[in-house]
Amino acid sequence: MKISARNVFEGKVTALSSGPVSAEVEVVTPGGDRLIATITQGSVQTLGLAVGKPVVALIKASNVMIMTDASGVKLSARNCLAGTMEKIVEGPVSAEVILKLAGGAKVFASITREGAEALGLKQGSAATAVIKASSIIIGATD
Amino acid sequence: MKISARNVFEGKVTALSSGPVSAEVEVVTPGGDRLIATITQGSVQTLGLAVGKPVVALIKASNVMIMTDASGVKLSARNCLAGTMEKIVEGPVSAEVILKLAGGAKVFASITREGAEALGLKQGSAATAVIKASSIIIGATD
Amino acid sequence: MKISARNVFEGKVTALSSGPVSAEVEVVTPGGDRLIATITQGSVQTLGLAVGKPVVALIKASNVMIMTDASGVKLSARNCLAGTMEKIVEGPVSAEVILKLAGGAKVFASITREGAEALGLKQGSAATAVIKASSIIIGATD
Numbered sequence: 395m396k397i398s399a400r401n402v403f404e405g406k407v408t409a410l411s412s413g414p415v416s417a418e419v420e421v422v423t424p425g426g427d428r429l430i431a432t433i434t435q436g437s438v439q440t441l442g443l444a445v446g447k448p449v450v451a452l453i454k455a456s457n458v459m460i461m462t463d464a465s466g467v468k469l470s471a472r473n474c475l476a477g478t479m480e481k482i483v484e485g486p487v488s489a490e491v492i493l494k495l496a497g498g499a500k501v502f503a504s505i506t507r508e509g510a511e512a513l514g515l516k517q518g519s520a521a522t523a524v525i526k527a528s529s530i531i532i533g534a535t536d
Numbered sequence: 537m538k539i540s541a542r543n544v545f546e547g548k549v550t551a552l553s554s555g556p557v558s559a560e561v562e563v564v565t566p567g568g569d570r571l572i573a574t575i576t577q578g579s580v581q582t583l584g585l586a587v588g589k590p591v592v593a594l595i596k597a598s599n600v601m602i603m604t605d606a607s608g609v610k611l612s613a614r615n616c617l618a619g620t621m622e623k624i625v626e627g628p629v630s631a632e633v634i635l636k637l638a639g640g641a642k643v644f645a646s647i648t649r650e651g652a653e654a655l656g657l658k659q660g661s662a663a664t665a666v667i668k669a670s671s672i673i674i675g676a677t678d
Numbered sequence: 679m680k681i682s683a684r685n686v687f688e689g690k691v692t693a694l695s696s697g698p699v700s701a702e703v704e705v706v707t708p709g710g711d712r713l714i715a716t717i718t719q720g721s722v723q724t725l726g727l728a729v730g731k732p733v734v735a736l737i738k739a740s741n742v743m744i745m746t747d748a749s750g751v752k753l754s755a756r757n758c759l760a761g762t763m764e765k766i767v768e769g770p771v772s773a774e775v776i777l778k779l780a781g782g783a784k785v786f787a788s789i790t791r792e793g794a795e796a797l798g799l800k801q802g803s804a805a806t807a808v809i810k811a812s813s814i815i816i817g818a819t820d
Contacts, residue, residue, distance in 0.1 A: 396796065397797075398790070400790055413556075414697075415557070415697050441752050441753075456741075456788070459596060460539070460540040461537060461538065461540070463538045467675050470673050470674040485769060487627030504598070512540075513538050526673065531743075532754040535752075555699050598738070601682050601815075603681040606679055610819075612725060628767075629774050629788070647738075648788055
């Protein structure tokens, strides 16, 4: 599979909690980075998801927010992933930033240029990637 | 908190309707602009949400659509916010537009340049920001 | 209605399955292209949706992913639409690509420039648009 989503995390399902309609899937990468995805119960069946199954978690760069100075704030987003800024590419309107997580996974975020400037992002600084669980697509190969 | 989301609305929870899995949160800004967010019931608990609690509503500019000439159309999106175009910044592919709502809140939208041109947006013209309730993240500080 | 969403598909509701909170709406265009949208049960009522009703399906270009070489992969995203690359416009950070589906509908995707390059997209090549059902807004005129 080749896909335009900049974020393709390979990992294994480590937890699966199912309701009547939707399900929450926890995926952990080999390096130990952890993602929570919300998908439909129908997709759990179609993909044959179960704890231990290898999957990919796909996230568009435009669905990732970057936060700094998270002191004392709680967010409804299920994924708040701490890391270090690795690279920033600025265009006239958009900017692409790459954040390296503790486990080694790289998160690509597409944010507005003004947003990047307001945060004062620079290589090596600490930042957090914020991703809604519903923005994550799960893929499986069999 | 500093975050790349261009839209950070401070307000208070004015209504909260909870189902078994998800909850709908109404947030009103000091100027009277109103947003509806859908979050999980788990997040309502984690954030300690209740009517009257001060919160922030976060929305990525890429999750905002701009509509003009809404005559007779109903949309499934819960947030259709009427306002006035304040600024348009065009890049080669993307454009960032700023819409000022009746209550004074400014909504940033990142749309395609062709989309902006097709709408014929210009400063001072009337437009509506369309935002899905599921695109809004709620944050709270205690 | 004029809207910044690059994807405005006119069609008819061909199936509607409702749960207590959310509903799944199938929309088919005159050319036979098929989309699945997830909306709230409240919106089904407000819009008066029923099988046979003409509607529009709105999708932001930033919510569309492009996939090539889908061999053996299953995704949790409900919409995986096969088509042919029609046009690619590259900016410094973003790229807009247009995919033509079998039924004639055109899908606009806003992806990162690096994502477009990694896929090796070119005019006439086969590709698949991947869209989450929750990214689709349904509109109706009466």
